[in-house]
Amino acid sequence: MPSDTILVIGGGPAGMEAARGVASLGSKVVLVELRDRLGGTPDSASYSSFTLDHRSASEVLKAKREEIEGDPLIDVRLQSRLTAFEGAAGDFRATLTDIKGEVASVGCASVVIATGFEHFDPGRETQMYGYYEYEDVITLVDAEKMMSAGKFVRPSNGEPPKAVCFIQCVGSRDRRIGNEYCSKVCCGISSKQAIEVRELVPDCKVFIFYIDMRMYGFWEDRIYWKAQEEHKVNYVRGIVTEIIQKNGRLLVKGEDTTMGRPMEVSMDVVVLAVGMEASRGTREVGPILGVKQEKHGFIEPVEDAFDTVSTSVPGIFVAGAAAGPKDLDDTISMAGAAAMKAVAVARRAAVTA
Amino acid sequence: MPSDTILVIGGGPAGMEAARGVASLGSKVVLVELRDRLGGTPDSASYSSFTLDHRSASEVLKAKREEIEGDPLIDVRLQSRLTAFEGAAGDFRATLTDIKGEVASVGCASVVIATGFEHFDPGRETQMYGYYEYEDVITLVDAEKMMSAGKFVRPSNGEPPKAVCFIQCVGSRDRRIGNEYCSKVCCGISSKQAIEVRELVPDCKVFIFYIDMRMYGFWEDRIYWKAQEEHKVNYVRGIVTEIIQKNGRLLVKGEDTTMGRPMEVSMDVVVLAVGMEASRGTREVGPILGVKQEKHGFIEPVEDAFDTVSTSVPGIFVAGAAAGPKDLDDTISMAGAAAMKAVAVARRAAVTA
Numbered sequence: 001m002p003s004d005t006i007l008v009i010g011g012g013p014a015g016m017e018a019a020r021g022v023a024s025l026g027s028k029v030v031l032v033e034l035r036d037r038l039g040g041t042p043d044s045a046s047y048s049s050f051t052l053d054h055r056s057a058s059e060v061l062k063a064k065r066e067e068i069e070g071d072p073l074i075d076v077r078l079q080s081r082l083t084a085f086e087g088a089a090g091d092f093r094a095t096l097t098d099i100k101g102e103v104a105s106v107g108c109a110s111v112v113i114a115t116g117f118e119h120f121d122p123g124r125e126t127q128m129y130g131y132y133e134y135e136d137v138i139t140l141v142d143a144e145k146m147m148s149a150g151k152f153v154r155p156s157n158g159e160p161p162k163a164v165c166f167i168q169c170v171g172s173r174d175r176r177i178g179n180e181y182c183s184k185v186c187c188g189i190s191s192k193q194a195i196e197v198r199e200l201v202p203d204c205k206v207f208i209f210y211i212d213m214r215m216y217g218f219w220e221d222r223i224y225w226k227a228q229e230e231h232k233v234n235y236v237r238g239i240v241t242e243i244i245q246k247n248g249r250l251l252v253k254g255e256d257t258t259m260g261r262p263m264e265v266s267m268d269v270v271v272l273a274v275g276m277e278a279s280r281g282t283r284e285v286g287p288i289l290g291v292k293q294e295k296h297g298f299i300e301p302v303e304d305a306f307d308t309v310s311t312s313v314p315g316i317f318v319a320g321a322a323a324g325p326k327d328l329d330d331t332i333s334m335a336g337a338a339a340m341k342a343v344a345v346a347r348r349a350a351v352t353a
Numbered sequence: 354m355p356s357d358t359i360l361v362i363g364g365g366p367a368g369m370e371a372a373r374g375v376a377s378l379g380s381k382v383v384l385v386e387l388r389d390r391l392g393g394t395p396d397s398a399s400y401s402s403f404t405l406d407h408r409s410a411s412e413v414l415k416a417k418r419e420e421i422e423g424d425p426l427i428d429v430r431l432q433s434r435l436t437a438f439e440g441a442a443g444d445f446r447a448t449l450t451d452i453k454g455e456v457a458s459v460g461c462a463s464v465v466i467a468t469g470f471e472h473f474d475p476g477r478e479t480q481m482y483g484y485y486e487y488e489d490v491i492t493l494v495d496a497e498k499m500m501s502a503g504k505f506v507r508p509s510n511g512e513p514p515k516a517v518c519f520i521q522c523v524g525s526r527d528r529r530i531g532n533e534y535c536s537k538v539c540c541g542i543s544s545k546q547a548i549e550v551r552e553l554v555p556d557c558k559v560f561i562f563y564i565d566m567r568m569y570g571f572w573e574d575r576i577y578w579k580a581q582e583e584h585k586v587n588y589v590r591g592i593v594t595e596i597i598q599k600n601g602r603l604l605v606k607g608e609d610t611t612m613g614r615p616m617e618v619s620m621d622v623v624v625l626a627v628g629m630e631a632s633r634g635t636r637e638v639g640p641i642l643g644v645k646q647e648k649h650g651f652i653e654p655v656e657d658a659f660d661t662v663s664t665s666v667p668g669i670f671v672a673g674a675a676a677g678p679k680d681l682d683d684t685i686s687m688a689g690a691a692a693m694k695a696v697a698v699a700r701r702a703a704v705t706a
Contacts, residue, residue: 017659021690024697025378046498053658060658173573180574212565217678221524221533260613303415305406306370308686330686333661337374337689340696344377 002349003107006342009082010287013328014335015114016064021339022112023073027346030075030106031068032082034097034281036074038065040116048147048196050328052147058148077104081156085288089315090349109346110315111289112338113299115281117321120171120179120274129170129272130243136242136250136267139170139274142254143193150210152200154268161268164197165207165252167191172230172275172325173211179296182326183275187214190273191223194233202309205236207265209254238263243270276325291316298324309338315345355702356460357445358383358531359695361467362435362638365393366681366686367673368467369417374692375465376426380699381461383428385435385449387634390585391418393469401500401549403681429503430457438641442668443702445539460590462699463668464642465691466652472629473524482523482625483596489620490596491605492523492627493539496546505553507621512647514621517550518560518605519543520593525678526564532649536628537678540567543626544576547586560587561616562607591616629678637690644669651677661689668698 006022008015012031019031022346035044039061042050068074083103084095092111096104106285111280115128131137135156146152154161168190169231172183187210194206213235215224227233240254249266256263276278286293292312295301299318302310317338320331359375361368364386372384388397391412395403400410404642421427430449437448443598445464449457473495476485484490488509488566500503507514521543525536547559563644566588568577580586602619606610631650645665647653652671655663662670672692673684 013659021693021697024700025693026700030551031574050658054657055658056660064659148674154504180578181571182569182573185568212567214567214569216535216537216567218534220535224548225533257611257692258613260611303406305403305408305410305681306366306417306685308682328658330683331659333683333686333690335690336662336693339688340374340378340693343693347377347379 003091004346004350005106005107005108006112006339006346007032007092007094007108007109008112010040010114010281010322011035011038011076011078011212012114012116012320013042014116014322014331015040015112016068017332017335018112018114018319018342019068019074020064020071020341021336022343023071025162025339025343027343028073028075028259030096030108032077032080034079034081038068038076038078039339041119042337045141046145046148047121048144049192052286055305067316082285082288085290086251089345090352093146098332107260109344109349111317112182112335113282113289113291113311113316113318113322114320114335114340115285116279117276117282117325118279120183120277122170122272122274125177128242129167129240129270131272133239134243134245134250137270137272139272140189140193141274143271147193147196147200152197160201161204163205163207163265163267163269164269165265165267166194166271166273168208168210168273169276170272171277179275179277181296181325182214184214185327186273186275188219188327190271191215191219191227191233193271195223195231198231198233202272205234207236207267209236209240209252211237211239233269236263276321279322289316291318294324298322309334317341356462357381357699357703358460359463359465359699360385360445360447360459361465363393363467363469363634363675364388364429364431365467365469365673366395367469367675367684368393368465369421370685370688371465371467371672371692371695373417373421373424374689376424376694378692378696379426380696381426381429383397383461385430385432385433387432387473389432391421391429391431394472398472398494399498399501401497402545431611432591434459435638435641438643442698445668447650463695463700464670465688465695466635466638466642466644466664466669466675467673467688468675469632470518470629470635471632473630474535475523475625475627475638477529480499482520482593482623483598484625485522487596487598487603487627490625492625493542493628494625495662500546500549500553503553505550513554514543514562515559515619516558516618517622517624518562518618518620519547519626521561521563521626523625523627524630532628532630534649534678535567538645538680539626539628541572541576542587542678543624544568544580544626546624548576548580548584551584551586558587558590560620562577562589562591562593562605564590564592565592589616596655598599629674632675642666642669647677662694670694
């Protein structure tokens with residue numbers, strides 16, 4: 001007898017919204033999460049705010065967490081992972097193993113993969129930025145953490161900076177490290193953070209060194225123009241080739257490609273706009289579920305202009321950054337679409353049975 | 354007694370996918386479309402192919418149309434428009450009027466607005482490109498029409514061109530004409546078309562003049578890099594200020610901002626990458642439904658990081674480019690999410706009744 005339950009793997013924004021969506025349609029959900037609470041990367045990395053949503057990320061996540069934990073149709077399994085999987089669409093069987101080694105078998109009609117992404121580690125391969133050498137070279141993630149605590153200072157001395165720059169495309173658009181894709185959100189998040197730095201440290205000069213500002217749709221005027229016009233953020237089209245320490249500050253060397261001249265500027269903090277990579281969770285569940293993954297490890301959706309969430313295995317769907325670089329809008333919309341399709345599979349299985 | 358029917362307004366990709374999604378969950382749909390067949394702008398404007406989907410757009414749309422017309426839960430009302438609307442979430446009443454003036458009253462639990470976009474008319478305000486003056490100045494839409502017919506020629510003489518350029522951001526990122534936003538898809542579609550021109554006319558040189566190439570996510574390597582490396586498309590960061598006719602060709606004047614020098618190049622065809630504007634359908638239904646619209650006329654979704662489709666009126670959702678510039682992935686994901694939420698409203702209303 002097929003189950004009418006939907007298995008959602010991953011408790012970040014995609015998984016939370018997929019679970020909520022399924023439950024809103026009256027179907028049961030088992031929501032599996034590796035960590036000890038829901039929230040995903042925005043929670044574990046202490047995001048300050050989501051782009052274009054002005055509320056605090058931790059408040060948004062807390063409200064969403066409470067909504068899900070209070071829903072009788074959603075069975076949340078924390079500190080658990082998928083360890084085995086078999087069956088076919090409408091009648092799958094998943095084995096979940098928790099942190100104590102206890103094993104549970106869950107029947108499910110369909111599956112939503114929502115295993116998110118990982119931030120690129122700029123110390124790993126891109127040594128020219130000195131991320132592991134200099135305390136004042138940080139990432140967007142480190143910056144979000146400071147901003148969540150309501151401050152922005154030089155990590156080396158706790159003083160407010162006089163000049164800060166963001167360097168775009170760290171770990172993205174880069175064939176040498178194997179990440180040819182654009183990570184989609186870093187331009188927007190850098191611009192959002194640049195505004196926040198200007199608000200927290202009003203006399204600090206803020207620069208963004210970029211190749212192309214990918215401020216698509218309404219991000220163009222609501223963030224990019226606003227950053228320049230209202231907050232006096234300086235955008236410089238340029239390539240940074242080296243960062244060295246000099247007189248207690250960071251000397252950023254490169255080329256201003258618009259002016260066509262070499263560039264050497266002193267900064268107090270350098271923020272590396274790190275991109276997205278396939279998460280360990282994605283790399284782990286892909287082979288267990290038997291779904292096709294593209295060469296970087298992301299889950300590969302089917303090639304269909306009218307379908308963004310179906311994978312190579314019928315009855316298994318993907319939502320959010322498990323499928324590649326996605327912004328939060330992509331993630332939430334995909335989660336809704338995946339919830340719809342996952343419930344449709346359960347419904348079809350019930351009708352057929 | 355509340356209805357369990359969902360009203361979907363607009364029969365383009367967003368409306369078709371929302372209707373299909375609702376029906377897949379077992380709910381009834383009334384799908385209203387102004388034109389005499391489903392397909393929306395990709396159909397009326399004869400799109401050749403969708404970006405990243407290699408199949409013919411007309412074949413994809415035909416299959417989708419047949420799927421919808423064959424679904425007993427979907428009631429398609431062609432050549433009809435919404436003319437009045439009242440009620441509250443779970444119990445709305447819509448008045449539809451068809452081309453003959455016949456009026457129908459439809460009870461519905463919830464609504465999905467899927468009224469799409471319109472292409473910017475470059476002859477309307479941006480006279481410097483000579484769209485109405487020169488036959489060989491065309492738009493992405495005109496180019497798609499030619500490509501759908503399997504050819505790419507100079508409209509003025511029917512000969513294959515020796516040099517073609519695309520000009521980005523026509524009607525977008527432009528405060529003078531009032532469209533400050535980025536239209537999101539034009540960079541990708543221009544690059545896709547540039548590849549197609551190179552395939553159709555192998556000895557034709559192809560240039561793309563741009564401000565920032567917004568090739569986010571996998572579009573970066575799968576289209577942008579491919580266009581440059583495999584198809585030898587030339588990308589020039591530059592601003593075009595004037596197009597004039599000279600010796601039977603088009604003289605494109607402007608500035609190459611990377612080289613920092615004036616630019617004067619002769620072209621046989623100039624393709625204007627026109628952006629998206631709010632459609633007449635969106636402008637028409639917004640006030641009837643009473644939903645909030647942003648200043649350009651697009652439907653404004655609520656400000657919620659975890660909700661991309663709810664409007665200011667509970668029970669009324671929006672999918673696709675009716676909500677602003679969207680790519681096809683956005684549109685299809687939003688349609689799925691809107692279908693899920695629309696059915697959830699109907700379900701809640703039925704439980705409460």
